[in-house]
Every structure is written in structure tokens, then in C-alpha cells.
Amino acid sequence: MRLGHLGAAMGPLLALTLVGCLGTRREPPPARASTAPLTREAAPSDDGPRVLVPPGLRLDGRVRPTRQAVTLELDPRKQGFRGTADLELSLSESTPELWLHGEELSVESATLVVNGRRVPVAALPMGAVLAFIPEEPVGPGTATLHVEYTGRALAQEDSGIFREQEDGRWYAMTQFEALYARRAFPCFDEPSYKLPWQLTLRVRAEDGAFSNSPVQAEERGADGWKTVRFQPTPPLPSYLVAFAVGPFEVVDAGTAGRNAVPVRMLVPHGRGAEAAWAARITPPLLERLEAWFGTPYPFAKLDVVALPGVQGGAMEHPGLITFGTQGMLGPVEGDSVWRQRYFAETQAHELAHQWFGNLVTMAWWDDLWLNESFADWLAIKVVTQWQPGWRWDVRRVEARGHAMEEDQLVSARSIRQPIQSTGDIHGAFDGITYGKGAAVLAMFESWVGPDAFQLGVQRYLRTHARGTATTADFFQALSATVDRDVGPAFSTFLDQPGVPLVSMALTCPKDGPPRLALEQRRYLPLGSPGGAHSKRPWHVPLCVRYVAGGTEGRACTVLTEPTGTLVLDGAKGCPDAVHPNADGRGYYHALLLGDGLERLARGGGRGLTVPERRVLMDDARALVSSGDLNVAQALTLTTRLLRPEDPDLVEGAVAVVGGVRDEFVPTSHLPHRARFVRGLFGPLARRLGFEQRPGESEDERMLRPLLVWMVANVGEDPALRAEARRLTLRWLEDRSVLSQDAAYAVLGTAAASGDAALHQRLREALRTTPSGRERDLLFNALGTFKDPALSRASLDLLLAPEVDAREALPILFGQLAEPPTRAGAFAFLREHFESMLQRLPRDSAAWLLATGGYFCDAGQRQQVADFLGPHALRIDGGARALAQSLERVDLCIAQREALRPGLERFLGGY
Structure with missing residues (x-):
């Protein structure tokens, strides 16, 4: 599964904005309402019937499923559905009750056949589990459990069976990972229970029905319904079972792989043309993976479904991969290069799962x-x-x-x-x-x-x-x-958290080869509450590259103790420079002691690959945060490693400069920072401009929204700001004037300094824009207004009846990302927290706990702790989510105090 996180959903512009506040990070995963841990034992009672005590986190292993069949009657236009589940069971010993997972299901009847004998059974729901209680203990042996039940498919949800409406048409689909299959049918909802499934769907005749395996049979009735029976699946855990129902359009993508597997794109009605990129790249990616694994794709078919509505991320169900439409579908003209490449990587991720996680x-x-x-x-x-x-x-x-x-x-x-x-x-x-x-x-x-x-x-x-x-x-x-x-x-x-920080000191003795003295400890930024050392040393595989006497060399070791030595046996003389992380493959931050960093910077990184330069930029940013490198050194190194003609290096430099939070820069020095940004990036940004030009490379198109936005906003470039407003007004009249990538930067820049008239134009456009893609752009822009009254008007959209709160979330997080609007956004959240919980998917509460992590002030930190603390107690995983938010605030406070003097000195020269 690839998580749908805000940086991807909101586009590269907001992703860049988030760099300056929380670092580039994923939003927390959804969380569920908490339940107290329960023991597994059933307690007898002397005064009455035996007391049932539900199992704890895991079901009783004495009962195991060997096969399951599910039949569902489902109309996406309605919330309720009916189902039957038939489970073949193996009982290792006598048991007085059978425990299965089942949540929000109403059991109408249940029967149990044990070793060929029918046994009356009662069903009792208990939270996330169902107890099936025979009139007498059953087993050991085999049994078949038949359950008839009803359940709910909620709208504007993202788990269990859920429904979405697009252009007046209703669709139903599933997301069972991690613990949501139990909302669709009684089952053993744990990954260790891997068994064949046979799914049958009874749906309206005009709806399509799709699942993990090919259709085995289809029968149409005179009542306007049809019954679609799918072939049995290979053994699967419950969380990988999937289906989709509705008026999907089928796009044939041919066949792929050694077994000529049929490949199809399933998209909402009328959107087949938007699946062209997905259909084009899926077969070659599948074939690349087959070649790497040395075995064919392990399932009978491959359907890729674009889920309608405001869905994010992707899920690797065998034979039925699902994506949010925003990630999978793109316009025929003016598609986003970011989106196309993001889809390619995500699709490769989901296809790799067919072996890792499915097979x-x-x-x-x-x-x-x-x-x-x-x-x-x-x-x-x-x-x-x-x-x-x-x-x-x-x-x-x-x-x-x-x-x-x-x-x-x-x-x-x-x-x-x-x-x-x-x-x-x-x-x-x-x-x-x-x-x-x-x-x-x-x-x-x-x-x-x-x-x-x-x-x-x-x-x-x-x-x-x-x-x-x-x-x-x-x-x-x-x-x-x-x-x-x-x-x-x-x-x-x-098995332990943390990043190793490996210090390296070069010595060149007269009587032997050069060597690096190595020392490892846990990397901890300023303000961290942790100790300086990990519980145990990492076994760090590390390789360095060096240049000595005009000759390149490489040396590797595994650092297993707190200290060690790496001898550069191949070096002919003392190296001119040593790169501490060859190819950028080591998972550690490197600190070059002495003049090691200056040696690398002196040559402008000559001979280094782009990944090696980017690792140095990342390490420089981290070492500033830990106090091991001053800001001037980091920014100077970045400028020396930068090649203006290389988009990947420009992007890396933008990340380093953008990582200096506004709170770190004294107000008096903000104009100095703007001049520094314009001097470093301005010529390239002005050459690129906001508008795409004929003959541009895809790399330049990807770079534009990051670089030009940086110069226009952080660099306060007046010409680019004026151009952004002009183009925004043109775009509001004609959406074809800007590519999707450019539009993020243009609308965001215009709105950041926008007035009430522009805010009104964007609001009006939102009312008349049905496209999810263009609505995404508008919501992002509405989240960047700085004027307090306009910011509040944008936030009110989160509560507007005609707005899906999920698509409006960029407004909240966009305002939290900027110091001028942060306090107002959090005050809005405090005022409407319960309403927001009601309007968002029920498993999304942890997203809101992340909001406190944007602050950089002790007083506001206390407000966050006081307000979100009680909420965190009732959210599954909430304590950790809140602890991480508060820790981020502590780090920001400490780094602001430590870095301001160095920033003043560095920026004072501009």
C-alpha cells in the first residue's frame, strides 16, 4: 500500500511549503477509536452462565479457517448491504465458542456443521469480534460455519466497504488493510490466516462488478439484478480481498508478462481517455519486475481501478490494484509530469507487492x-x-x-x-x-x-x-x-530507532596509508530529549570515495563498535578529498571532521555523482539542526555543490534553503534572505518563468513549481508575483493556459499576496468547478492567503455543506504551514474539532493530532498539549502521534535560538 499523504495530494507547491515547517514527511496514518486490551480466557461463573471474555489483539489459534466463500448483495446507491459467509474451519481441540472478527455487522442467523452433524449456534457481537456459541463444545475436527448478516457501506469514507458519487453516478469499493475486512464479512482478519476465497456479488444489471480473480459465471435475473461469481483466489489474507461495483469504464491495456496476463484500467464513467498513461506504462513495469524476480506475475489477471471521489494512495490487492483518481488519471493535454512519474513509481510499488506481500x-x-x-x-x-x-x-x-x-x-x-x-x-x-x-x-x-x-x-x-x-x-x-x-x-x-551519525577524521601518517578514524553515535537534533547514544552500536556498512594524486579510489568497512578505523589501502598519497557516503547508499549522517568538508567544497564537488551531492546537501541540513555545522557553512556548501544546469541539484538546494524556517530568521533580516534567494536562484527562475515553453525538458517542467515559487515568495520577486496574478486571472477564464504543474505555483503565488477580489474570484470558480483536479488547485490556493479575514473565510469552507471536507484539508494545513496564519488556523481547529471529526473519514483523527507539530513557540506548545492531549487519549495511537507533534515543536524552539545568530551573520552580507 502506498499512503495518500498531503504532500502528494496537494502537489509540489505545498510539499515545498511543508519542508520549511515539519520537514518533508508523510501525514500520520489513520487511527481508530481506542478499546481497552482484553484477555483471551473465558471465565466460568459460580452464580450463572459462563462469562464470555473476548480475545485480545489476536484470535484463538485453536480454530483456523481453511476456505471462505462470501456472497454480497450490494447497490452502491444504498448504504445497507446483505451478505452470507461460509467458512470451512479446522478445530484442533474442543472449544465452547468460536471467535471471529466482525465489526458493525448485524448477524441475522448462523448455523454450524461439525463433522457432518448440524449444531445449533447463537451469535453475539462484542466490539470488533463476534462470538458464535454452539449449544455444546465442538471439536476437534472440521466444521462449516454459515452466517447471514447485514452491514453498512458508508459514503465519503475510505475503509471497509464505502461508497462515492461522481457526476451523479454511485460506486462502491473496498479498502480492508489493515483491520477493515471485518466491516464487510465475519472473518479471521489477521495476516497469518491465508486461505482461498470465493466471492459472489449480486448487483444491479447496469453496474459492473470486479474482484481479485476472473469471473467464473454471470447470471442475469428478470428483476434487474445480476449475480457475478468469481473464480476462487489463491490463498490470501483477508486484507487483500477486494472488489469494486459501479458504472466503471473498462480500458483494455493488452496483455503483459510471460503468461500474457490481461491488463485493464477500470475508471469512472466517461474518463477512459485519462487512463492513457496508466495503460501505457503498466505492462512494461510488470515485465521488468518479472525479469528481476525470475518468475511470472503470480495471478490470473491485472485490473487497475481508479477509485472515484476524494481518495488518495494506492493498494496492492492481487488482480485488482486500486488508486485514487488524482494519482492515476491525467488530462489528455497538459498533464502533470510530477503526477505521471509519481504514478509510475507507485505502480511499480504496487506491482512489486504482487510478489512481496501477496505471493x-x-x-x-x-x-x-x-x-x-x-x-x-x-x-x-x-x-x-x-x-x-x-x-x-x-x-x-x-x-x-x-x-x-x-x-x-x-x-x-x-x-x-x-x-x-x-x-x-x-x-x-x-x-x-x-x-x-x-x-x-x-x-x-x-x-x-x-x-x-x-x-x-x-x-x-x-x-x-x-x-x-x-x-x-x-x-x-x-x-x-x-x-x-x-x-x-x-x-x-x-529493531532500534534512530539514525547513526558517523564522524570521520582523515589522517595521513608518514609510515603508512591514509586512514579514517570513525566514531558512531545516534544523531540527535538540538532540543532533543534523548541521550547521546543508541542502546547498542549499529553495524553500519559504509563506503567512501576519495581522490588521491589524481586517482579515484573506494574503501569499505562495517563499523560494528562505537569507534573504528578505515584504512585507505589503495590511496597513493594523502587524499585531496573524501566523500563519506559513496553513491549515497549508506543510511547514516556523516560528519567530516577537520577540513574534510572544506576539501570537498573547495573543488565544487568535482567528480561527485548527483546522488552523492544530494547526500552532502541532506547531511549539511541535518548537521545544522544538530549544531555540528553552522548555517553559513551549510549554505556555502550548498551553493558550491549546486549546478544551475542540473534540475536535481537545484531541487536539492531549494530544499536546503527552504528548510530554514521563517521563525529562524529575524524580521529585520527577511529582506536579506530574499536577496540571497533571488541571487542564488533568480536568474534560472526568471528564465523558466511560470509558463511552459516549446522544447522544454520534462525536468524543467518538474523544477518550475518548486523553483519559481521559491523565488517569487521567499525571494519576494515583484515581477514574478505580478506575473502570477496576471496568469491566475487568465487561468480563471481559460484553464488551458497553464499546465497542471505550473498552475500550482501560479495560483499559490498569487494567493499568498492576494486581496479580497482575488479571493472572491477563486471562491466563485470553486462553485462552478466539478473537476477534482482543478478543485485541488483552488483549495491549495485558498489555503495560502495571508490576510486574517480572507484566511478565516477559506477555513470556513471546511464546514460548508457543499464541500467535501477531505478535499478542503489543504486549506487547514496550508495555513498551519505559514507563521502569519498558523495561530488562526489552530484556533479554528479548536473551535470546530468535533465537527471536523464528523466530516472526515472516521479513521482520520490522527491527521488532526499532527496539526500541533507546526508551532515553534513554548506558549503555543502548551496550548497544543492542553487541547489535543484529551483527544489523543481516545484515539488509537493518539498518544504517540501527539508526542511526535510536541517533540517537533521542542526541536524547532531549540534550533531557532541556536541558529538565529549564525543566520544574522550570514544573511547580513546580502
């Missing part, structure tokens, strides 16, 4: 990284191979940096976190599991060698195909392939 499934949620980390890591690898001109390996470095932003917190999780509550399960879908996990995989792949690593992965998948596996299983397969035990080193990164 082989984690045994329990603590090994979620075996799904998500691998899919993220392999997606970047495959896209890089498929389109080398995109230089997607730079995205790997960016993702590493984003993960480190999250991993710097003392409240950060481990990749492989013990799961003790449902909040822990939901909390595992974060940047640590995805980004950090992928970066750690890239590092260890480099350590053992790409070919050996690939063979180890293939061995792991062959051994556990169609079953479940654990981290130990993966270690065993990889270790057997490379002929060394990788588990201890890997585990130091999987």
Missing part, C-alpha cells in the same frame, strides 16, 4: 516492512532501470532524507516494532516502515552485492510462495545465499 505474506504486522520496505526499494530500482533518463536514483536519496527527518525523533518507531495494540498496527504505516526500510535495504544490497542480494530474495520467495514468512525467514534465505549471517547487522537497523 509471500507477512505472518504478523510486526513484519510489515517485508511488504512495504521491499516494495518502495524495488520500485525505485525498477523505475531507474526502465527510464534511466529520469535519474530516479536521486529519488532514492530524497526518500532516504525524508525518512531521516522522521527517524531523528526520539519518539520514532523501529522498523520492526513490537505490535501490542491496534494503534501499533496503524502506526506501522509510516515513513519509518516505508522510507527508512527501503533505504536500509539499499544499503545492505550494496554491502552484499546486487546480484547476491537478488538471488537471496528469489530464494526467499521460492521457499515461501503462497504462504507466510517472517524476518527470520528472510535472513535465513539471504544468509544461505551470500554465505554469511546477515541477521545481526540487519537487526541493528530493524
Whole structure:
């Protein structure tokens, strides 16, 4: 699953804005209402009937399903649905009751057949589980449970079975990961229960019905309904079962792979042309992955569904991958390059899951990284191979940096976190599991060698195909392939949080080769409440590149202790410069002591690859935050590593400069910062302008919304600001004058200094704009107005009956991102918190807990703690989400005080 986070949903403009406030990070995963932990034992009572005590986090393993069939009668126009579930069970011993997951379901009847004998059974709902109680204990042996029930498919939701309306047409679809299959049918809703499923859907004749497997039979009745029976699936856990019902348009994308698997795009009615990019790139990505895995795509078909409405992210269901329409569909003319490439990477991620997570499934949620980390890591690898001109390996470095932003917190999780509550399960879908996990995989792949690593992965998948596996299983397969035990080193990164900070000091003795003295400790930014050391040293695979006597060399080691030495045996003399992270594959921040950094900067990074330059930029930004590097050094290094002709390096420099929060810059020095930004980026920004020009490269089109927005807003460029207003007014009359990428920067820049007249024009446009894509642009722009009255008018849209609060969330987060509007936005949230909870999907509460993390003031921090603290107690995983928000505030306060003097000195020269 690829999470739908605000940075992606709102486009590159707001993603850049968020860099200056929280770092580039994913929004927290959805959270659920909390329930108290319960024990598994049933307690007898001397005074009456036996007291039922529901199981705790996991069901009783004495009863296991071996097969399940589900029949649903579903009309997307209606909230209610009917269902039957038939489960074949294996009972290892006698049991007085059967526990299944079932939430928000009303059981009408249940019957149990045990060893061929019918046994009367009663059903009792108890929270998220159902107790099926036979009149006498049953087992051991086999049993079949038949349940008839009803449930609800809610509108404007994003979990369980939910419904969306688009252009007057209704659709129903599913999202069962992590714990939502239980809202659709009684089941064993845990990943370890992997079994064949057969789904039958009774739907209206005019609606299409799609699921994981091909259609086995379809019958039409005289009543205007049809019954669609799907072929049995291979063994799957409940969270991977999926279906979609409604007037979807089917776009044939041909066949792909060794088995000529049929590929189709399923899109909302009338939007087939918008699926052209998705249909074009899906088959070649599938074939690249088959080649890497050495085995065919493991399922019978591949449908890719664009979910209507305000849905984000994507989900890897076998045979029925789902996407939000904004990510999957693009206009025939003027499509966003950002969107196209984001879809390609996300599609590669979901396709990689067909092997990692579908063919082989984690045994329990603590090994979620075996799904998500691998899919993220392999997606970047495959896209890089498929389109080398995109230089997607730079995205790997960016993702590493984003993960480190999250991993710097003392409240950060481990990749492989013990799961003790449902909040822990939901909390595992974060940047640590995805980004950090992928970066750690890239590092260890480099350590053992790409070919050996690939063979180890293939061995792991062959051994556990169609079953479940654990981290130990993966270690065993990889270790057997490379002929060394990788588990201890890997585990130091999987089982403890934090980023290693590796200090390197170069010495060149007269009587031996040059060497680097190494020292590791946990990286902690200023203001961190943590200690200076990790619980145990990491086993850090590290490689350096150096230039000595005009000759390049490379040296590698694994640093297993707090200190160590790396001898540069191949160096012919003392190196002119040492890059501390060759190819940017190490998951650590590097601190070059002495004149090591100056040596690199002196040559302008000559001979360094783009990923290596970007790693230095990321490290410089981090070392400023920890107090190990002053701001002037970091900004000077960035300017020396920058190549104006290289969009990836310009983007990296924009991230470093944009990472200096407004609160860090004294008001008197804001004009100085503006002159610095204009001097560094202005010539290129003015050459690019806001409008696309014939013959432009895709890289320039991707760079425009970040760079030109930076110069127009942070650089306060008056010409670009005037141009943005002029183009916004033109765009309001004719949407074809700007590409989608350019429109984000244009509308956001115009609105940032906009007046009431412009605000009114944007509001009027919103009322007459049905397109989700253009509405997205308008909501983003309405979130950037600085005038207090206009900001409040924008926020009121979150409560407007005609507005879906999900699509208006960019207004709230856009205003929280900027100091002038932050307090007002949080005051609005405090005033309307309960209303917001009612208008957003029921599992979205943790998003609102993240709002406190934008502040940088002790008084406001206390307001956040006082207001959100009680709410966090009733939200599953809320305590951790709030702790992370408050920790971010503490870091910002400490860094503001520490960095201001250095910023004053540096910016004073401009």
C-alpha cells in the first residue's frame, strides 16, 4: 500500500511549503477509536452462565479457517448491504465458542456443521469480534460455519466497504488493510490466516462488478439484478480481498508478462481517455519486475481501478490494484509530469507487492516492512532501470532524507516494532516502515552485492510462495545465499530507532596509508530529549570515495563498535578529498571532521555523482539542526555543490534553503534572505518563468513549481508575483493556459499576496468547478492567503455543506504551514474539532493530532498539549502521534535560538 499523504495530494507547491515547517514527511496514518486490551480466557461463573471474555489483539489459534466463500448483495446507491459467509474451519481441540472478527455487522442467523452433524449456534457481537456459541463444545475436527448478516457501506469514507458519487453516478469499493475486512464479512482478519476465497456479488444489471480473480459465471435475473461469481483466489489474507461495483469504464491495456496476463484500467464513467498513461506504462513495469524476480506475475489477471471521489494512495490487492483518481488519471493535454512519474513509481510499488506481500505474506504486522520496505526499494530500482533518463536514483536519496527527518525523533518507531495494540498496527504505516526500510535495504544490497542480494530474495520467495514468512525467514534465505549471517547487522537497523551519525577524521601518517578514524553515535537534533547514544552500536556498512594524486579510489568497512578505523589501502598519497557516503547508499549522517568538508567544497564537488551531492546537501541540513555545522557553512556548501544546469541539484538546494524556517530568521533580516534567494536562484527562475515553453525538458517542467515559487515568495520577486496574478486571472477564464504543474505555483503565488477580489474570484470558480483536479488547485490556493479575514473565510469552507471536507484539508494545513496564519488556523481547529471529526473519514483523527507539530513557540506548545492531549487519549495511537507533534515543536524552539545568530551573520552580507 502506498499512503495518500498531503504532500502528494496537494502537489509540489505545498510539499515545498511543508519542508520549511515539519520537514518533508508523510501525514500520520489513520487511527481508530481506542478499546481497552482484553484477555483471551473465558471465565466460568459460580452464580450463572459462563462469562464470555473476548480475545485480545489476536484470535484463538485453536480454530483456523481453511476456505471462505462470501456472497454480497450490494447497490452502491444504498448504504445497507446483505451478505452470507461460509467458512470451512479446522478445530484442533474442543472449544465452547468460536471467535471471529466482525465489526458493525448485524448477524441475522448462523448455523454450524461439525463433522457432518448440524449444531445449533447463537451469535453475539462484542466490539470488533463476534462470538458464535454452539449449544455444546465442538471439536476437534472440521466444521462449516454459515452466517447471514447485514452491514453498512458508508459514503465519503475510505475503509471497509464505502461508497462515492461522481457526476451523479454511485460506486462502491473496498479498502480492508489493515483491520477493515471485518466491516464487510465475519472473518479471521489477521495476516497469518491465508486461505482461498470465493466471492459472489449480486448487483444491479447496469453496474459492473470486479474482484481479485476472473469471473467464473454471470447470471442475469428478470428483476434487474445480476449475480457475478468469481473464480476462487489463491490463498490470501483477508486484507487483500477486494472488489469494486459501479458504472466503471473498462480500458483494455493488452496483455503483459510471460503468461500474457490481461491488463485493464477500470475508471469512472466517461474518463477512459485519462487512463492513457496508466495503460501505457503498466505492462512494461510488470515485465521488468518479472525479469528481476525470475518468475511470472503470480495471478490470473491485472485490473487497475481508479477509485472515484476524494481518495488518495494506492493498494496492492492481487488482480485488482486500486488508486485514487488524482494519482492515476491525467488530462489528455497538459498533464502533470510530477503526477505521471509519481504514478509510475507507485505502480511499480504496487506491482512489486504482487510478489512481496501477496505471493509471500507477512505472518504478523510486526513484519510489515517485508511488504512495504521491499516494495518502495524495488520500485525505485525498477523505475531507474526502465527510464534511466529520469535519474530516479536521486529519488532514492530524497526518500532516504525524508525518512531521516522522521527517524531523528526520539519518539520514532523501529522498523520492526513490537505490535501490542491496534494503534501499533496503524502506526506501522509510516515513513519509518516505508522510507527508512527501503533505504536500509539499499544499503545492505550494496554491502552484499546486487546480484547476491537478488538471488537471496528469489530464494526467499521460492521457499515461501503462497504462504507466510517472517524476518527470520528472510535472513535465513539471504544468509544461505551470500554465505554469511546477515541477521545481526540487519537487526541493528530493524529493531532500534534512530539514525547513526558517523564522524570521520582523515589522517595521513608518514609510515603508512591514509586512514579514517570513525566514531558512531545516534544523531540527535538540538532540543532533543534523548541521550547521546543508541542502546547498542549499529553495524553500519559504509563506503567512501576519495581522490588521491589524481586517482579515484573506494574503501569499505562495517563499523560494528562505537569507534573504528578505515584504512585507505589503495590511496597513493594523502587524499585531496573524501566523500563519506559513496553513491549515497549508506543510511547514516556523516560528519567530516577537520577540513574534510572544506576539501570537498573547495573543488565544487568535482567528480561527485548527483546522488552523492544530494547526500552532502541532506547531511549539511541535518548537521545544522544538530549544531555540528553552522548555517553559513551549510549554505556555502550548498551553493558550491549546486549546478544551475542540473534540475536535481537545484531541487536539492531549494530544499536546503527552504528548510530554514521563517521563525529562524529575524524580521529585520527577511529582506536579506530574499536577496540571497533571488541571487542564488533568480536568474534560472526568471528564465523558466511560470509558463511552459516549446522544447522544454520534462525536468524543467518538474523544477518550475518548486523553483519559481521559491523565488517569487521567499525571494519576494515583484515581477514574478505580478506575473502570477496576471496568469491566475487568465487561468480563471481559460484553464488551458497553464499546465497542471505550473498552475500550482501560479495560483499559490498569487494567493499568498492576494486581496479580497482575488479571493472572491477563486471562491466563485470553486462553485462552478466539478473537476477534482482543478478543485485541488483552488483549495491549495485558498489555503495560502495571508490576510486574517480572507484566511478565516477559506477555513470556513471546511464546514460548508457543499464541500467535501477531505478535499478542503489543504486549506487547514496550508495555513498551519505559514507563521502569519498558523495561530488562526489552530484556533479554528479548536473551535470546530468535533465537527471536523464528523466530516472526515472516521479513521482520520490522527491527521488532526499532527496539526500541533507546526508551532515553534513554548506558549503555543502548551496550548497544543492542553487541547489535543484529551483527544489523543481516545484515539488509537493518539498518544504517540501527539508526542511526535510536541517533540517537533521542542526541536524547532531549540534550533531557532541556536541558529538565529549564525543566520544574522550570514544573511547580513546580502
